[in-house]
Amino acid sequence: MELLHGSLIPRFKIRRPISVFCKRIKKQDSLLIVDLFRENFPISYTRCRTLETHWDNTQSIRHLIVPSNDDSKQPELIFNRLQLSDEEYTDMRCSFGRYIAREAILNEEYWMAAWLRAEAHWEAAAYKRHAESFKLKYADQEFKALKKRCSGQDGNLLQCFCLVAVKKEVKNMKRTVLNSIVGTMDLSIRQYLQGETYPGIKKQSCVLASKQPFDAHKYAYISNVVVAKYARRRGIAINMLGLAARIAASVGMKKLYVHVTVDNKPGQELYKKRGFEFVTSDASSNGHLLMRMEL
Numbered sequence: 001m002e003l004l005h006g007s008l009i010p011r012f013k014i015r016r017p018i019s020v021f022c023k024r025i026k027k028q029d030s031l032l033i034v035d036l037f038r039e040n041f042p043i044s045y046t047r048c049r050t051l052e053t054h055w056d057n058t059q060s061i062r063h064l065i066v067p068s069n070d071d072s073k074q075p076e077l078i079f080n081r082l083q084l085s086d087e088e089y090t091d092m093r094c095s096f097g098r099y100i101a102r103e104a105i106l107n108e109e110y111w112m113a114a115w116l117r118a119e120a121h122w123e124a125a126a127y128k129r130h131a132e133s134f135k136l137k138y139a140d141q142e143f144k145a146l147k148k149r150c151s152g153q154d155g156n157l158l159q160c161f162c163l164v165a166v167k168k169e170v171k172n173m174k175r176t177v178l179n180s181i182v183g184t185m186d187l188s189i190r191q192y193l194q195g196e197t198y199p200g201i202k203k204q205s206c207v208l209a210s211k212q213p214f215d216a217h218k219y220a221y222i223s224n225v226v227v228a229k230y231a232r233r234r235g236i237a238i239n240m241l242g243l244a245a246r247i248a249a250s251v252g253m254k255k256l257y258v259h260v261t262v263d264n265k266p267g268q269e270l271y272k273k274r275g276f277e278f279v280t281s282d283a284s285s286n287g288h289l290l291m292r293m294e295l
Contacts, residue, residue: 075107075147083180086169092250094243095168096235099182101243104162108177110150113162113184114143120226149188158218159189161247165227165236182231186224187244189251192217198279198290199257220248220295222258225267241274249295256295259288 084105093102104110118139122131149160165183167175195202199221222244227236248256258276260267262283268291276291283289 077108077111079108079176079178081106081108081177083166083175083177092243092247094239094246096239098168099165099231099234099236099239100168101163101165101183101236101240103247104150104164104184106177107147109164109166109181110146110162111139111143112177112181113164114146115139116181116184116226116228117142117224146186149186157188157190159251161187161244163187163240163243163247165231165240183227183236183240184224185222185226185237185240185244187247188221188223189248189253190219190221192219198292200259200284200288200290201280218253220244220251220253220256222256225258237270238274241271245274245293245295254295256293258291258293259284260291262287262289 086100089100089102089105091103093100104113115135118135121138122135128134146162148154149157150162152159154160163185164181166180167182190199192199193202199219222241225237225240245256256276257279258271260271268289271291271293274293276293279290279292281289
């Protein structure tokens with residue numbers, strides 16, 4: 001999938017051309033799903049129209065504009081925006097090898113995280129007719145939902161962080177946001193729902209969570225872990241997990257949870273390597289196992 005030439009990108013604004021170094025991603029590259037356990041977002045079909053914008057006689061960027069029924073103002077996305085320099089980000093981060101794991105800042109970084117998740121969701125069905133249009137719609141919906149969660153507008157979450165893994169700066173080389181993001185995951189701070197003893201596990205005899213949360217009723221939860229296939233086996237997922245654990249501990253959490261599918265053995269081994277243990281050996285009705293890490 002090409003991310004610049006032949007890109008599938010929603011609404012944007014073209015500004016004055018800038019000289020950047022862009023590494024072309026091979027068409028055969030796809031995504032490695034470490035694990036994907038998400039809230040379900042409805043996917044409705046939509047018609048897309050194509051816009052091709054020429055910068056000069058040799059360069060062009062092809063975009064898909066996804067119409068939306070949402071009348072609310074959407075953030076402006078500029079896909080030739082350069083990636084932030086390492087010095088511009090001063091908050092908690094994890095540096096390893098040629099990558100840095102940190103929280104997403106730019107709207108384009110949030111959208112790229114949503115696109116990676118759309119690619120992962122449709123990877124097994126990429127051969128289907130109109131799969132590209134469905135991925136676009138999925139990414140558009142996930143982007144809006146992700147921004148809503150991270151801005152504190154989701155009533156089920158107390159706090160949400162979108163973590164991304166980006167390529168480190170290289171001397172005399174500038175990358176766009178699209179060519180920098182290689183991994184993503186969500187870290188959320190949640191409150192036990194009524195009747196829950198563990199995330200998604202209810203027991204009638206348990207004490208109900210109060211409406212006003214306090215530490216005993218809160219926990220940290222990881223979801224939507226995706227790494228680009230061309231960047232796998234480089235420690236990206238395990239270092240993002242390490243950063244998530246540090247952030248969760250910094251806001252007072254004592255436990256970090258994650259769901260993993262029964263047949264996802266590589267994912268299970270990854271979480272065990274990071275310090276997670278199974279809460280129960282019984283899978284849920286949708287085939288997921290719950291794992292927990294003490295912080």
